[in-house]
Amino acid sequence: MLAADVGGTKTLLGLFECGARRPRPLLVRSYPTAAFASFTDILMAFAADAGGPLRVDAAGVGAAGPVVDRRARLTNIVWDISAHEIGAHLGIERAGLLNDLTAIATSADVLTPEELAPLQAGTRRADGNAAVIAAGTGLGVAFLHRLGGRLHPMASEGGHADFAPRTDREIELLRMLRAEYGRAEVEHVLSGPGLVHVHRFTHGPEACAALRQVAPDDRAAAISQAAMTVQCPACVETLAIFVGVYGAEAGNLAVRGLATAGVYLGGGIAPKILPLLRSATFLDAFRDKGAMSELVSQVPVHVIVNAEAGLLGAAVYAQALLGSRARE
Known part of the structure; x- marks a missing residue:
């Protein structure tokens, strides 16, 4: 799974595998949000850091802005993020977008x-x-x-x-x-x-x-x-x-x-x-x-x-998109 926490200052991206209580991180990287023209550009930088194309089954992305019709406009930076575009870029159907605070809230039960x-x-x-x-x-x-x-x-x-x-x-x-x-x-x-x-x-x-x-x-x-x-x-x-x-x-x-x-x-x-x-x-x-x-x-x-609670919550959300209870 891919998870992301997109903020006005920095963006965290991570690869996770399913876990019984909560997803387990495999790779996490941080990027300065304003240094990139789009979220897709950050995804490409993360893929390069991961050593190749991102092959995931689901993606959950928390964004610092209101999410309407699966699209978010960040409040503190001039960006749009679309769940459809994320799914198209990664070649997956299970791609979801949620407000960054909703992502942190999603982590609350597993902290x-x-x-x-x-x-x-x-x-x-x-x-x-x-x-x-x-x-x-x-x-x-x-x-x-x-x-x-x-x-x-x-x-x-x-x-x-x-x-x-x-x-x-x-x-x-x-x-x-x-x-x-x-x-x-x-x-x-x-x-x-x-x-x-x-x-x-x-x-x-x-x-x-x-x-x-x-x-x-x-x-x-x-x-x-x-x-x-x-x-x-x-x-x-x-x-x-x-x-x-x-x-x-x-x-x-x-x-x-x-x-x-x-x-x-x-x-x-x-x-x-x-x-x-x-x-x-x-x-x-x-x-x-x-x-x-x-x-x-x-x-x-x-x-x-936990400074990565938003990223964790996005991973919990991605795991839910898979519709499966994680395995140890």
Whole structure:
């Protein structure tokens, strides 16, 4: 099987074989998405790295954008990906396309305890739903609904929902974002570029030594590092706002999806700021839900620390396309 996780920054591609609990990786490679003109070009580069033509029975591709009629337009890069074109290129009928967060959500049931870092133990209900939220190049959201005893991922573009500030300081941030964009989305705060927006808000016209001679693509990481090492008080406030908004939005998902089976934080940012996500800043915002506070206080919350969870989920999806239960 072939699996892919196509993001705005990088694309992971892998060859897998079926497994009883989850697919087993045979070869995995990473490529800078913007360095290629199309997904087909990345497939050809992967084939070259694999040593020849790709001979697979099924393909599952997670893409960072809405999937409509088996086609996706990536949100953060000008690309279209078509399941039909993938199948034609590989010479197979079983080719499927899913939203990247749906891919991460698809991996949730097969992740091991070592691939999850707990933020709130809670009590996982076997009859409950679940949710995934992932801040990275953008902000992704997915729900998992319990049907017939199993969790079924449902795509969402919730990262583009309205940003709902909770504090006076966040209201000021909203005004800045609205002045720049006309409308403030959650992704304008909860993402790598969003962290840079918050940094501009907290610093105003003041220069920040943490960003001196830092390339634009590396600014979010530099801000986080300066905050976690307390090099810059304004950077500390920047990350505190980010973490508080992250907690509030994760709690909103728990309420909206009645996610009593768990909320998962995916994406590249959460594992890097894990100590702050375990702080009261995140958890208080997560639990502060009025009449629903007691309910969300019992929701298990974990950070997915497997950086290839999206690729794994795409492989799980590809295995399902084969219509067979895997063999050991």
